[in-house]
Amino acid sequence: MSTVTVGAGRHAVRVARAEKELFPARAGAPAVTKADLAAYYRDIAAYALPHLRDRPLMLEIHPDGIDGPRFMLKNTPSHYPDWIKRTELAKEGGTVTHVLANTADTLVYLAGQGCTTLHRWQSRADRPRQPDRMVFDLDPTDAPGGGRAGAGDPFAAVRRAARALGELLDELELPWAPMTSGSRGLHLVVPLDRQADVDEVRDFAREVADTLAARHPDELTTQPRKHDRGRRLYLDVLRNGYAQTAVAPWSVRALPGAPVAAPITREALEDPALDARRWTIRNALQHAAEGPWDGLLPARGRSLGPAARRLRALAD
Incomplete structure (x- = not known):
């Protein structure tokens, strides 16, 4: 060759x-x-x-x-x-x-x-224990495309969960941006100000996921064991631990057709044609040029302190 x-x-x-x-x-x-x-x-x-x-x-x-x-x-x-x-x-x-x-x-x-x-990583090399990203991975239980078996729109459960999580993050006054994983589900990315320790970020993400799952107990779960999830969509926050990783935006996934983990607009979550593998190596560049995350990720991330206080207030 x-x-x-x-x-x-x-x-x-x-x-x-x-x-x-x-x-x-x-x-x-x-x-x-x-x-x-x-x-x-x-x-x-x-x-x-x-x-x-x-x-x-x-x-x-x-x-x-x-x-x-x-x-x-x-x-x-x-x-x-x-x-x-x-x-x-x-x-x-x-x-x-x-x-x-x-x-x-x-x-x-x-x-x-x-x-x-x-x-x-969710952090940068100069301060590896202070992440500037927090990631929520919405992982469907069923086959690629997500959602519940037999649903007319097989990715509907994933899109629905992303919208619900986005609404909760809005309540906490945290900016967020969605992304297809290129594999099975969606990621929601939250920019942080690099002040919180990685363990604090992971624990906060877990509290957010627990709060959302409590609001939608029939559809969402934070149970890490697959046999405990039933047919509920898994809210995965484990990628926020030290040395844990998540797929980077615009990365190609090792799956048939070479799908790409693609940033998307919030409005795309309303699109019934959206699925995890919609963009591939063949069309991702054109999509990137459209600037799907323009205005969604501020140059400076947010502090977790005020958001944590708002989350506690929601629980009271």
Whole structure:
């Protein structure tokens, strides 16, 4: 197989086995090669990098395509070029040296290594215990697309839960922005001011989820065990713990058709055509250019203190 050179940022990145099909053609969707993946990450970089800069990453790598072995990579391999930024952070029993995807050439290089998906921390490397993002993952119990079996609109339960969570966050006066996960559900992202410790953020997110589940006990749950959920949608807040990750905006998921985790407008939650895999590597760039999160994520995040007091007042 041939090697191609992809110009991005300050470097021309060599992508070996460029014709390798990482996503085989299925159900009318054309195959996606390694060269296609590298070109996508080069083109989407202007939109993706603001959500990645200085954030430690866990890399999901499929060197032989999505039907082959998968590797979840945290520690940066020694053969990665020196121009790729790294950060060494504490873990139980030692440290891990994570990749920082701060430049377009880094994204292209990672794609050339078979990295399909970037999973990011909610904090930045300089203050790893002070997140500037809080994430709620709305995870349907049933098959991809979500919702309850037999429903006319299979993603309706997910959209409904996102709207309800958004209303609660509005009551708490916290800004929020929705995103398709590219896999099964939706994420709601809340910008923070980096003052609260990660444990405080995780505990607050759990209280918000518990409050919402109590309002909608037949539809929503915070039970982590699948057999305790029944047919209720799971409100997952575990991605807010230290060293936990969530899929980064505009990342490709290792699923047929190469779907993308795509930011969306709040109005899109009313669209019955919305589902978790609506955008793919083929149409995500056009969607990104429409600016779906314009005005939703303020430059400075909010403090949890006032929101926590409002949440306690709701419980009284």
